[in-house]
Amino acid sequence: MSFQEGDQFPKDVTFTHVPIDLATVQTASALACEIPTPLKLDKLFDQLADTSSPNVVIVSVPGAFTPTCTENHIPPYLTHLAALKNDKKVGALIIISANDAFVLNAWGKLLIKNEASVSASGDYPRVIFASDPAAKFSAAHDLSVDASANGMGIRTARYGLVVDAKSRKIKYLGKEVERGVKHSGYEAVTSKL
Amino acid sequence: MSSSGDTFPTDVKLQYVPYTKEHAEIVSSSKPVTLNLSELLPGKTVVFTSAIGAFTPPCTENHLPTYLNNVSKFKKKGVDRIVVLTINDPFVNSAWSKALGYKDEENYVIFATDPKAELSGKLGDNFVADLSSEGLGTRSSRYAAIVDDGHIVYLESEDGGAFTERSHASSLLERL
Incomplete structure (x- = not known):
């Protein structure tokens, strides 16, 4: 079922991830992988519901x-971590794809190292790079793309989604229909927050 | 199951991103190209080694470095190419190869995608691993092969994700 803005975000959505610690990421090796753990969104919403930064x-x-996502899409989020937390009230930034949690962890650590300027005393949202295994969550909500022709199988589409952890309402949904990051880039996604 | 003397399958199109200095950064990538085994194998000695996945702990830490650290030995033994296989897509494999420190425009070691483990499946059931329960789907298992002029001269698969002498580079170097 497709999502609309204003809809309730579904229960029991679980991604998998290897947690990334912003405080130590600068010295972490992209090759040192830990074991992936489930990321239960219900739990994350509960944790953020009564905080001053309830946007996920x-x-x-x-x-x-x-190429496109590495070069244009994700870096603007990572260069604005402090603004996301303090101005846009974002408690968690979750980057997802259908790649496995090991790949996302390596990618996340490298991107954060390259793009984000984080200090030990800074106030940032949780930054999570998570797998939507086999794009199941995305596909169930009309948010997947079939890249089988390129040998890439079913993938998560390029989109941005904002959920209010307290009400669990979808505050923003922007899916790309053409190449680019017009609806899912930092500017579009944060413009309504 | 394939064994010594059999023809190595060539009817699966593999893909890889050739290394270039313009894309030396790990998070930078160019476009994938096709690796056609029916063109690569005739008249050549080619080593294949397959891993469960890019950036997964055991293969990253132990398995692949035994090959990458011994490129000169493989060359001395007359090996024309080393092909590393995973089911990950070419962009991920390219990033992984660079993260492992292999940055050579000669592209002697090719990190290639075995789409949905199709090529591995043609070698036999024990050359694929179903890791769907861990959210990782069907993978190529860890294995190693020496292929001489299209014919298999060494082919050993590990049990599950184990890493033993079967897929260790030194075992292949002894056979060459």
């Missing part, structure tokens, strides 16, 4: 390490 931003890309 989900940004989806068709693939880690692919």
Whole structure:
């Protein structure tokens, strides 16, 4: 079922991820992988519901390490982490794709190292790079793309989604229909927050 | 199951991103190209080694470095190319190869995508691993092969994701 802005975000959505610690990411090796753990969104919403930063931003890309998302899509989010938390009240930034959690973890660590300027005393949202395994969550809500012709299988589409952790309402949904980041880039996604 | 003397399958189109200095950064990538085994294998000695996945702990830490650290030995033994296989897409494999430190425009070692483990499946059931329960789908298992002029001269698969002498580069170097 397709999402509309104003809809309730569904229950029991689980991604998988290897947690990334912003405080130590600068010295972390992209090759040192830990074991992936489930990311239960219900739990995350509960944790953020009564905080001063209840917005959860989900940004989806068709693939880690692919040219467009690496170069244009995700870096603006990572260069604005402090603004996301303090101005846009974002408690968690979740980057997802259908790649596995190991790949997303490596990609996330490298992108954060390259793009984000984080200090030990800074106030930032949680930054999570998570797998939507086999694009199941995205596909169930008309947010997947079939890249089988390129040998990439079913992938998560390029989209941005904002959920209010307290009401669990979808505050923003922007899916790309053409190449580019017009609806899912930092400017579009944060313009209504 | 394939064994020594059999023809190595060539009817699956593999893909990879050739390394270039313009895209030396790990998070930078150019376009994938096709690796056609029916063109690569005739008259050549080619080593294949397959891993469960890019950036997964055991293969990253132990398995691949035994090959990457011994490129000169493989060359001395007359190996024309080393092909590393995973089911990950070419962009991920390219990033992984660079993260492992392999940055050579010669592209002697090719990190290639075995789409949906189709090529691995043609070698036999024990050359694929179903890791769907862990959210990782069907993968190529960890294995290694030496292919001489299209014919298999060494082919050993690991049990599950284990890493033993079967797929260790030194075992292949001894056979060459």
